[in-house]
Amino acid sequence: MTIFDWCRHCGVHKPMTEEHLPPRAAGNASPITVYTERDGMLAVLRSYQDGHTIPSLCLACNNGAGDRGLPQAYALWRDDTIGHLQRAAAGFHHVTGQPHNDMFWVFKDTGAFTLPMEHGRGLGTEHLVTLNPSRIIRQVLGMIMAVQDSRHLLDVYPQLVSAYRSDKPASIEPLTVHVALANVDLGYFRNGVLSVSVDLTGQATSSSTQFWAVAFPPFLIFLANGSKPPIEATRIDQWLAYPAGNAFSKRDRKIVYPIADPRELLVRKLYQDQAALNSSVGRHMYPLPDTQESVTG
Numbered sequence: 001m002t003i004f005d006w007c008r009h010c011g012v013h014k015p016m017t018e019e020h021l022p023p024r025a026a027g028n029a030s031p032i033t034v035y036t037e038r039d040g041m042l043a044v045l046r047s048y049q050d051g052h053t054i055p056s057l058c059l060a061c062n063n064g065a066g067d068r069g070l071p072q073a074y075a076l077w078r079d080d081t082i083g084h085l086q087r088a089a090a091g092f093h094h095v096t097g098q099p100h101n102d103m104f105w106v107f108k109d110t111g112a113f114t115l116p117m118e119h120g121r122g123l124g125t126e127h128l129v130t131l132n133p134s135r136i137i138r139q140v141l142g143m144i145m146a147v148q149d150s151r152h153l154l155d156v157y158p159q160l161v162s163a164y165r166s167d168k169p170a171s172i173e174p175l176t177v178h179v180a181l182a183n184v185d186l187g188y189f190r191n192g193v194l195s196v197s198v199d200l201t202g203q204a205t206s207s208s209t210q211f212w213a214v215a216f217p218p219f220l221i222f223l224a225n226g227s228k229p230p231i232e233a234t235r236i237d238q239w240l241a242y243p244a245g246n247a248f249s250k251r252d253r254k255i256v257y258p259i260a261d262p263r264e265l266l267v268r269k270l271y272q273d274q275a276a277l278n279s280s281v282g283r284h285m286y287p288l289p290d291t292q293e294s295v296t297g
Contacts, residue, residue: 008146009061009164011154017062018053019146022186022216023071023139026078028052032186052186056146065142068167068244073135076123078218080131081257083122085181085218088115104183105262112232112258115181119253130247133239138164140177140236144212144223149190153212153223167244171237178222178233182260184270188214193230215270220260231264233257 003016022028028051033044065071089100096102106113120128141164145153153160163170192210210225222229229235234257242248260267 003055005055006151007058007061008056008148008154009142009161010058011151011161012058014058016055017057017059018055019057019062020051020053020071021143021146021188021214022052022078023075024051025071025075026216027075034186054147056148065139068135068138069132070135070139070142073132074139076129077119077131077136078216080119080122080129081117081181082218083124084115084117087122101183104181104259106259107261107263112180112261114256114258116254116256119248119255131253132242132245133236133248133252134167134242134244134246137177137236137239140221141172141223143214143216144188144221147188147190147214148212152192163240169243170240172240174226175237176224176227176229176235177237178224178229178235180220180222180231180233180258180260181218182215182220182267182270184215184217184220184260184267185274186216187270187273192225220267220270231258231266232261 004013005016006013007016020028030051031047031049032052033047034052085103089103092098092103092106093100119131123129141160145160145164148154157172157175159170160172160175163172189212192212194208194210209228209230211230212223213230214221220231220233222231222233224230227235234255239252262268262271
């Protein structure tokens with residue numbers, strides 16, 4: 001059955017195609033069941049045989065991302081990051097004797113535990129692998145736009161669409177993009193969310209942040225209205241300054257990502273929902289994914 005709707009990338013009302021989110025090349029090609037919460041109980045929302053998809057893009061926009069190499073660049077970034085995570089988890093297990101996945105529950109008194117890495121060194125090859133930051137960040141923007149229920153991002157922030165569709169250096173200010181690492185299920189907010197920080201000591205002012213988010217393991221990705229993400233995370237929208245086709249500079253290859261702090265309300269909720277789902281379907285915590293398998297199946 002053909003679905004007619006507005007395309008989340010170009011805004012035109014057309015027949016929709018099924019968009020793989022995250023990309024098929026990023027481990028999203030296996031059967032998966034998506035659940036939703038109804039009256040406090042988990043219920044099956046939809047099952048997919050060939051990876052999670054959503055009918056949100058017209059044919060031209062769906063094919064256009066692949067033609068520009070965006071999903072492929074994102075998949076390589078994911079695989080590289082997972083390689084670093086696997087090595088870090090092995091080291092954590094060796095030092096502490098605890099299960100590899102317990103690394104995701106480590107935090108510091110002052111905030112999140114952080115994982116330094118050099119992009120291009122996590123794929124198990126002898127030589128440095130080239131990653132393309134310009135294409136990675138545009139795939140990230142495209143995925144966030146693709147899951148939206150409303151036209152708010154499309155209509156209020158034309159610079160977002162312009163940056164996504166261009167291969168030239170761009171900016172999305174005042175919007176910013178941030179990434180943290182977590183071992184949670186696939187999920188996303190279909191509308192903007194308001195994060196409110198209230199200071200109970202009287203020493204600082206309260207603040208609020210509007211954000212949009214997707215959880216595509218191992219990433220928690222936030223699009224924020226302003227420079228502050230809802231949790232401790234690393235900003236990456238500066239990657240839009242790279243021309244299309246350019247690799248990371250030596251300086252930018254080295255980066256530090258926080259392991260999402262499980263004390264944060266949002267992160268704790270994600271893990272609680274995952275634990276409830278695991279309990280209801282008799283599933284255990286995901287192992288750190290292999291680069292060839294889906295972490296959501």
